[in-house]
Amino acid sequence: MPYSTTWSTDGVAWRYWGRVTGEELLQSNREVYGDARFRGIRYQIVDLMNVDRFDVSSYDMAVLAKMDHAAARVTPSVRVAVAAASDLIRMLSIYYEAESADSPWEHHIFESLSEAQMWAMSSR
Numbered sequence: 001m002p003y004s005t006t007w008s009t010d011g012v013a014w015r016y017w018g019r020v021t022g023e024e025l026l027q028s029n030r031e032v033y034g035d036a037r038f039r040g041i042r043y044q045i046v047d048l049m050n051v052d053r054f055d056v057s058s059y060d061m062a063v064l065a066k067m068d069h070a071a072a073r074v075t076p077s078v079r080v081a082v083a084a085a086s087d088l089i090r091m092l093s094i095y096y097e098a099e100s101a102d103s104p105w106e107h108h109i110f111e112s113l114s115e116a117q118m119w120a121m122s123s124r
Helices: 022-033 036-040 058-071 087-099 113-121
Strands: 003-007 011-021 043-055 079-083 106-110
Touching (some): 003 022, 011 022, 022 058, 043 113, 058 087, 079 087, 087 106
Parallel strands (some): 043 079
Antiparallel strands (some): 003 011
16 A cells, blocks of 8 residues: 555654555555554644645545545644645545535645644644
């Protein structure tokens, strides 16, 4: 699988690379939401900087938004920071934001991983 998941005390970070599919994106989220540590997180960092091909549809992003909305009932104060160099990934992330308009989670897209980390780890 072209991703890794790293847990910290108060957050989780995914790093994706190569070719990423919608199913892989959804599976990585399912793994985190099924983990007992999820209840204590304050942020998620999604590093998509090294993705060569993003085979993710708007439908996949809508499903992801619904999954996150359900997860927000358990953990309502989460910042989701996406680091992406690709215009396509940023466009799909904006679509995710629109689908998540009623979520309590904050979501922001960055052009660098360091900016995403800084924002995600800062207090709300």
